Amino acid sequence: MAEAHQAVGFLPSLASDGEEVELSAPVWQEIYLSGLRSWKRHLLRFWNDFLTGVLPASPLSWLFLFSAIQLAWFLQLDPSLGLMEKIKELLPDWGGQHHGLRGVLAAALFASCLWGALIFTLHLALRLLLSYHGWLLEPHGAMSSPTKTWLALVRIFSGRHPMLFSYQRSLPRQPVPSVQDTVRKYLDSVRPILSDEDFNWTAVLAEEFLRLQASLLQGYLRLKSWWASNYVSDWWEEFVYLRSRNSLMVNSNYYMMAARAGNAVHALLLYRHRLNRQEIPPTLLMGTRPLCSAQYEKIFNTTRVPGVQKDYIRHLHDSRHVAVLHRGRFFRVGTHSRNGLLSPRALEQQFQRILDDPSPACPHEEHLAALTAAPRDMWAQVRRSLKTQAAEALETVEGAAFFVSLDSEPAGLPKEDPAASLDAYAHALLAGQGHDRWFDKSFTLIVFSDGKLGLSVEHSWADCPISGHMWEFTLATECFQLGYLADGHCKGHPDPMLPEPQRLQWDLPEHIHPSISLALRGAKTLSENIDCHILPFSHFGKSFIKRCHLSSDSFIQMALQLAHFRDPQCLALFRVAVDKHQALLKTAMSGQGVDRHLFALYIVSRFLHLQSPFLAQVHAEQWLLSTSQVPVQQAHLFDVHNHPDYVSSGGGFGPADDHGYGVSYIFLGNDMITFHISSKKSSTKTDSRRLGRHIEDALLDIASLFQEGHHLKRQFRGLGEEVSGHRCGFVCSQTGDSETPTTSTDF
Incomplete structure (x- = not known):
């Protein structure tokens, strides 16, 4: 959303008074500082977890373990296999008059070590489980036996009542994608919007980058990924946001x-x-897979x-x-x-x-x-x-x-x-x-x-x-x-x-x-x-899209593309586009996205003072259509259907380009979608209300492609309007028009 504008202004943010600001600090030093910041956060969170009792096993579990060891000792059983006797020998004698106290202390120390080892094992097992991404690759609505087994194991190792930061130390590290895969995905995304000549030139630059610079830059990122918990997040915060010299109003705030x-x-x-x-429960995908909670802090x-x-x-x-x-x-x-x-x-x-x-x-x-x-x-x-x-x-x-x-x-x-x-x-x-x-x-x-x-x-x-x-x-x-x-x-x-x-x-x-x-x-x-327009779309919502057996987010993304470009296409290509968008979304969710990886590679190249025409071209692109969904995360708080007046209408943000649009949308219950559209009045190419009408037309056009949606255009557009869907069009990737790409960004 608003970060789209900041990312577009990323290159200018590295300049001051028209001159390039060199990133003079050695890249080794930057990686070292990133790791220090990461470990500092871990230590602060560990101490906080210890004080609040937020662990996979509660402090009561230590007391239970200690009591069990004491009971076994009372029954003349030694669960430590002689370790407690050795611990007693290392404790002060105190004149021999506190022999019983030495036994209690030895049992407490042994229980603490055993308890810590069990917690460490639990953390390690949970981290390995959460590194599994096979569930993302399965067809919508289907679940294989391995995924069902994985879900059951995650629930077992997660404990009964996880708190907000319970999972933080068990979350896997952000993986560094293969640079070859990232470049291939990037070329796939820009292919529909570039002429043959421009695409061939971009492919040449990409091949040169892979041959000459990619392995060196990738090596530094892999090093950072092992030293810090996330190879990109701190640089994204600094260079996309904190180094931006633009006004926060419209450009960053939403x-x-x-x-x-x-x-x-x-x-x-x-x-x-x-x-x-x-006391806020962590966000869980599929009710099981936790998301990082660090931003709540x-x-x-x-x-x-x-x-x-x-x-x-x-x-x-x-x-x-x-x-x-x-x-x-x-x-x-x-x-x-x-x-x-x-x-x-x-x-x-x-x-x-x-x-x-x-x-x-x-x-x-x-x-x-x-x-x-x-x-x-x-x-x-x-x-x-x-x-x-x-x-x-x-x-x-x-x-x-x-x-x-x-x-x-x-x-x-x-x-x-x-x-x-x-x-x-x-x-x-x-x-x-x-x-x-x-x-x-x-x-x-x-x-x-x-x-x-x-x-x-x-x-x-x-x-x-x-x-x-x-x-x-x-x-x-x-x-x-x-x-x-x-x-x-x-x-x-x-x-x-x-x-x-x-x-x-x-x-x-x-x-x-x-x-x-x-x-x-x-x-x-x-x-x-700034020109703002809100479109409450009440002709249909999530329930209709689900009846079409499609991803609701991908459905809206394709409708937004249609509203922006209005090319004639057909239902078969629409399903291909939805499937492609869903695949790209799942790839990004598993840490294999394109933009953050290319961004981090570019930052390393700047630290090393390496000129990469390919990376410079990637980050010089403009985004004409920046989109985002506002998720409804706590539907259990109240009944949306009986209290529709109490629902938030979502939110919006400014356009990422002077001649582009910023579009945010929120699903309100099952039968309502609200769009927030923004553009700049100074542009002769954009009009927020006009795009709103096109979005409404696009949604009805797409709905009419499905048997359940045949009646919608007749009902809301009149019986005389053609409902065959011949006007339906879209772009089958995260791309834009013939000159500049668009992007779909998250809030």
Whole structure:
């Protein structure tokens, strides 16, 4: 999604003032530092696991093992085969009067060693099991006997109640794909969009790369993969995100939407409490295969701090306040009292005090947040002055659990023109007015004057499924657990003893005033140029696609390609395209994708100062169609069919190219799909609403190819319209038009 734009700007991000910035550090040093960061995370997580008891075997299992050994010893049995006697000999004598204590200590030490060995064996077995990817290659809906056996073994070795980070030390390392396979897959993906001449030239460059440079670059990646837990993730974070000097607004931040507001802050803090206690279950594919949970660590108390050449992520262990912006004024609102987390009614009381505060914003304070939407090097320089002149206020904002923007404008869904209102709603969440969001924070909770709310999320710390998981919990909790009184207030009673929210004081030096004005003009220009459109597609949804025996995600991806290109094709080719997309998806899920591998090879070449025309061409490509699905991960929280008004409408992001589209979609229940479409108004080649109409046509065209979908076009497009599907077309790979490729990216 938003990372598509950052990846497109990857090459410019390595340049400053028009000159290439050389990566002068030795590649050995970079690999060494990557490993240190990886092992540091492992050690911190191990200590946290030890403190919270998050292990495949709980601390109670140690007590059970120790008791069993003591019982055997009492029955004059020696399960240690003489080892405990040797341990007793090594313990201090203490004058011979504590002979029984020495026996207990020996048993405890032996039990601890045996317990640790069992846990290590369990970890090793689970890691070997999770390295199996054969289940990904099986036909949709089918499961072989080896896969069934694998599923059973994973369940056995996973324990009964795994917590959020239980699997982290058992997850296999990210594999480094074969460089020959990666180049072959890349050539396959670009073949449909290149002329014969261009493709032959690309193939020549690829062959030259394989012959001269590939083995050297691949060797460094393999070394890094053994030393660090992931050969690409830290470089992806640094070079795609943190080194980007572009504005975070639209380019990196994305938005999430909802239909209700109220107890959201309390619900978010409840989620943080569960997160800190690791009470959130890990995400499991097929209910068994765990996904990495590392990105959950930085949801809260996190800020992306600007730097002159690259940013860095600052994450605090805890924070007991939120930063609030209303009518250009900043406030600190504490989230806890001596009795713990503030109640929803107490938080409501604090926000109402801010809304009732008549004091005006100080000069230039109203537009101060526009600096977070400015180019990163400019914001980094201004921030140095703020850190000197307004250190306390800056620390309050950057050290907050998250940022809250109380907008003075409504964002409702009036009956007169609900479509236009939804589009305006999306635009307000993605860009706002350019000065009413603190884009550096991990996320900003936006509450409109009519009670509607949404999220603006900074992308570098995690992908969308992480923030989406939090948002699903927030909506379900505030609606179905916290609730409201009959008069509309949060449940509970105000607390008259609570101190007033603290108004932040910014001592803004005069020399930064022009920078604030310049940042505001740039943010407004960027905001006014983004064209957002939301398409609620209710003609059919997941259930219809499943009846066609197709992957729902692949079905939508092909429909998006059709909407973008409108080539005439047929059902047979459509099934080929769906199968190809599903195969590519499974390949990427098993760590054998193309783009991350080529990216890492390019980074190594830059460290070694090797010029590779092939890798340079790969990373110079543009993406005209950037797409992503927002997953619904916690359907068990409430009944979607009986409470459709409580469902999040998903979220969206900006286009990856000046003449391209950004398209996000979410399956709402079984009979609804919502699309979020963005483009730039400055482009003469794109129009978000036009693409929305094409997406609707494409979905109905494809549906009409199947027997169950013959009636859909007649029903929604009129009986006179041709339903034979002769207009149906698509591209049978992750590709684009005749000039530039497109890509499908994950949030």
